[in-house]
Amino acid sequence: MTKLIATFYAAALYGFIFLPVAVLVLFSFQGSLFPIPPFNGPSLRWYGAVLGDQRLTTGLLNSILVAVVTSAIATLLGFLSAWGFARFHLPASAVLRGLITLPLTVSYLIIGMGLLIFFNWIGLPKSLVAAGIGHVVINLPLCFAIVYSQMGEHQANIERAARDLGAAEWQVLTLITAPMLWPALFASFFLSMTFSWDEFVISFLLTRFDTTLPVEIWNMLRAGLNPKTNAVGALVFGVSIVLAIVFELGMFRKRAA
Amino acid sequence: MSALVSIENITHSFGATRVLSDVSLAIAPASYTVLLGPSGSGKTTLLSILGGFLQPGQGRVLIKGEDCTAMAPAKRPTATVFQDYALFPHMSIGSNVGFGLRMKGVAKAERDSKARAMLDLVGLAQSFDKKPHQLSGGQRQRVALARALVVEPAVLLLDEPLGALDLKLRRQMQDELKAIQKRVGTAFVHVTHDQEEAMALADHVVVMNHGRIEDEGSPERVYGRPATRFTATFMGESTIIAGVSANGMIGTAVGDFAAPQVTTHVAIRPEHVSIGHDIAARAVDVVYQGSFKRVTAVLQSAPDITLLARLPADATTKPGDDLRLTIDAAHVIALKD
Numbered sequence: 001m002t003k004l005i006a007t008f009y010a011a012a013l014y015g016f017i018f019l020p021v022a023v024l025v026l027f028s029f030q031g032s033l034f035p036i037p038p039f040n041g042p043s044l045r046w047y048g049a050v051l052g053d054q055r056l057t058t059g060l061l062n063s064i065l066v067a068v069v070t071s072a073i074a075t076l077l078g079f080l081s082a083w084g085f086a087r088f089h090l091p092a093s094a095v096l097r098g099l100i101t102l103p104l105t106v107s108y109l110i111i112g113m114g115l116l117i118f119f120n121w122i123g124l125p126k127s128l129v130a131a132g133i134g135h136v137v138i139n140l141p142l143c144f145a146i147v148y149s150q151m152g153e154h155q156a157n158i159e160r161a162a163r164d165l166g167a168a169e170w171q172v173l174t175l176i177t178a179p180m181l182w183p184a185l186f187a188s189f190f191l192s193m194t195f196s197w198d199e200f201v202i203s204f205l206l207t208r209f210d211t212t213l214p215v216e217i218w219n220m221l222r223a224g225l226n227p228k229t230n231a232v233g234a235l236v237f238g239v240s241i242v243l244a245i246v247f248e249l250g251m252f253r254k255r256a257a
Numbered sequence: 258m259s260a261l262v263s264i265e266n267i268t269h270s271f272g273a274t275r276v277l278s279d280v281s282l283a284i285a286p287a288s289y290t291v292l293l294g295p296s297g298s299g300k301t302t303l304l305s306i307l308g309g310f311l312q313p314g315q316g317r318v319l320i321k322g323e324d325c326t327a328m329a330p331a332k333r334p335t336a337t338v339f340q341d342y343a344l345f346p347h348m349s350i351g352s353n354v355g356f357g358l359r360m361k362g363v364a365k366a367e368r369d370s371k372a373r374a375m376l377d378l379v380g381l382a383q384s385f386d387k388k389p390h391q392l393s394g395g396q397r398q399r400v401a402l403a404r405a406l407v408v409e410p411a412v413l414l415l416d417e418p419l420g421a422l423d424l425k426l427r428r429q430m431q432d433e434l435k436a437i438q439k440r441v442g443t444a445f446v447h448v449t450h451d452q453e454e455a456m457a458l459a460d461h462v463v464v465m466n467h468g469r470i471e472d473e474g475s476p477e478r479v480y481g482r483p484a485t486r487f488t489a490t491f492m493g494e495s496t497i498i499a500g501v502s503a504n505g506m507i508g509t510a511v512g513d514f515a516a517p518q519v520t521t522h523v524a525i526r527p528e529h530v531s532i533g534h535d536i537a538a539r540a541v542d543v544v545y546q547g548s549f550k551r552v553t554a555v556l557q558s559a560p561d562i563t564l565l566a567r568l569p570a571d572a573t574t575k576p577g578d579d580l581r582l583t584i585d586a587a588h589v590i591a592l593k594d
Contacts, residue, residue: 154341160310161343164330165408166360179347 021237028230046231056232059216062128063197066212070135071192075185077136078143083177086151087159097148101141111137112205119206126208134202139195143188150184187250194243198236260319261286261444262307262412267316269302276302277313278468284412284446285461289438292448293455294465295491300448301416303465307446308337308414321411331360336405337414340421342397344389350376350400351385357408375403378437395426402434406441415447419454431457452492456480464488486592489524496525496565497592507591510559511536511584516591524590527551530566533583538564540578545570554580 029042050056084090085097103111115134116126124130155177162176163169178185200214207215213236220229260283269277277299284290292300305311307318309330318326325333336357345353351372352359358368376382379399381392389397398418405413418434419427435458438445449455455462456476463473464487472479472488483489486497499522500509507516507523512535514523538554541563552566552574566582568574 154343157339157341157343158345160330161337161339161404162345162356164308164310164335164337165357165404166331167356168331168360171360176345180345182347 024230025234025237027227028234030227030230032227046227047235049228050231050235053228056213056216056220059211059213060235062210063213066128066132066135066203067193067196070132070196071139071189074136074139074143074192075147075189077140078145078188079147079178079181079185081140081144082148082151083173085148087156100144103137104141104145108138108199108201112202115202116205126206128207128210128212130206131203131212134206135192135196135199138199138202139192142195143192146188146191147181147184150181155180183250187247190243190247190250194240194247197243198240260284261288261321262446263317263319264303264307265317265319267303267306267313267318269299269306269311269314269316276468277306280316280468280470282463282470282473284444286444287442288460289435289445289447289458290461290463291455291459292446292463292465293450293452293459293492294471295450297467298465299468300450300465304337304414304416304446304448307412308335309333310337334411335414336408336410336412337416338398338401338405338418340417342389342401344397344400344404346389348388349385350381350387350389350392353389353400354404354407356404361408371407372403375407376400378406378440379403379433394422395430398422398430399433402437406437406443410443412444412446415445417448417450419449419451427451427454428457434458456492462492464491466491481588482590483524484593486522486524489590489592494527494565495590496527496530496563497522498525498562498564502591510556510562511564512586514586514589514591518591518593520591520593522592524592525564525584526588526590527565527567529585529588530564530582531585532568532572532580534581535584536564536582538580538582540574540576540580543574543576550574552580554582 028046029044030040030046032040081100085093090096112134115130115137119126119130158180159172159176162172167175198214199212200218203212203215204218213232217229217232217236220232262282262284264280264282264284267277267280268275276297280299280303282303292303294300302311306313309325309328309332312327316326317324320334330337345356348356351369354372354375355368358371363371373382373385376385379402381396381399381403384392384396384400389400392400398421401418415434419430422430431454434445434447447458459476461473462476462479464471464479466487471491472484479488480492483492483495489495490497498509498511500507500514500520502508502516502519502521505516506513507520509523511525516523537557539557540552540554542553544551547570549570550568550572552568552572554564554566556562556564557579564582574580
């Protein structure tokens with residue numbers, strides 16, 4: 001009996017979380033003009049329409065570009081700052097570590113507004129570059145936290161051994177530290193990709209003509225619902241799932257190692 | 258014989274804690290030196306200073322006559338075998354061993370052949386393409402040794418290299434370490450808290466305590482004629498008995514012994530106490546150790562004085578038995594105060 005209730009509860013809970021997405025994906029295969037019951041698909045006509053829409057495909061490419069470049073930068077900066085904090089005695093180290101992870105707790109809206117005002121002030125126009133900087137700001141703390149958590153005293157000794165054998169500092173970093181932390185770097189990169197990929201607020205505030213896919217979808221939604229919005233939403237969701245799985249694989253490898 | 262390494266008057270503190278006080282030490286070429294002491298004695302700090310991982314507060318380190326005190330680990334002619342081995346986990350065994358040569362710009366073919374030769378020396382020729390996690394603790398230890406030796410250091414530093422191994426493997430690796438050291442002829446400096454390991458390996462034992470060198474010399478000398486009370490109790494077991502010295506002799510509750518200098522204590526090794534006729538005692542504890550029985554006895558004339566004796570394994574002594582013991586006076590050690 002208890003087991004039955006537990007099963008029902010679990011089903012209800014997962015239903016609550018996934019039903020909206022399932023409906024979205026289902027009606028992306030709708031055959032007619034409106035994403036409402038009855039379902040009369042499956043049809044791929046709306047996926048065709050998405051791929052034929054130049055604004056959406058440009059948004060898609062922009063999103064990929066921003067996600068890859070900003071994740072690489074955030075991972076690199078996160079790695080270097082984690083290495084600095086883990087290997088050197090810095091004054092007020094705990095305070096500085098707190099400050100570097102602080103953006104994790106600040107809403108994207110506030111970060112976006114702050115950057116908007118700042119970029120305005122220094123004269124950097126709204127662009128993909130501006131949004132990209134915003135993505136680095138939100139993802140760097142995450143990358144830092146992941147990489148820092150994986151840096152232990154044992155690895156410090158391994159770096160010491162490399163130095164003892166004649167490695168210069170840049171050789172220690174590129175030949176020893178980074179390869180040793182590869183699972184954490186991989187996980188950081190893909191988690192950043194996931195967040196950058198469907199980030200809306202900062203991209204909305206900081207881009208104008210060339211923009212990312214979530215902003216294009218928002219523009220589209222203003223014209224009302226149709227199965228094309230479902231199709232593009234399903235595509236975004238699919239990519240997020242793939243990135244999340246890759247991230248999990250990275251984390252899993254790290255635990256196994 | 259001129260010293261390969263000279264440590265001159267090194268003093269070092271961590272914050273307010275002084276860990277080394279005015280330590281001077283000479284290390285001879287091709288020798289096996291063991292720094293022995295309890296934890297906190299400063300032995301590992303001294304090794305770190307030798308390796309260049311720490312800058313001493315005061316004093317100098319000369320290697321081959323050159324002042325290396327401020328020289329980075331990469332630049333000085335030392336190589337270290339770390340306690341946790343510190344192998345590069347993402348590299349093959351061959352790449353691990355070849356790493357130092359790679360940093361020196363040696364071409365791949367040459368460093369591979371040198372790495373193979375060194376792995377052969379430590380008995381791991383078959384493991385060239387394996388990864389560190391595929392090897393056992395003892396094998397990783399050998400890889401760490403090969404990796405440090407392949408760069409042909411003037412001095413090889415070993416930080417408790419056998420600490421993580423089980424007892425049997427430790428004794429086996431001890432013999433191998435000694436054999437490898439004799440074969441390559443490099444000076445080894447080895448840190449340990451295990452006095453058996455120290456005696457088995459060392460040409461020169463350095464006993465450390467509270468940041469000072471208590472005693473140094475051949476293992477035979479340091480064990481047989483320890484200079485200080487600390488050495489007498491740390492290097493093997495001893496009974497320490499108080500006495501009063503006069504005219505080159507010291508009088509104690511267990512007899513009078515030769516004392517070349519004025520002293521207040523003697524140390525008596527358990528193996529120099531045997532069943533005899535001189536001293537009336539009572540056994541209070543008997544521990545069978547396989548090859549001998551370790552007997553703790555109290556004097557009948559002075560029950561507050563205990564004497565350790567190493568009796569034959571077939572001795573029938575039981576706790577509570579009355580015994581008559583004899584001390585080999587030639588081996589009684591008059592301690593410096």
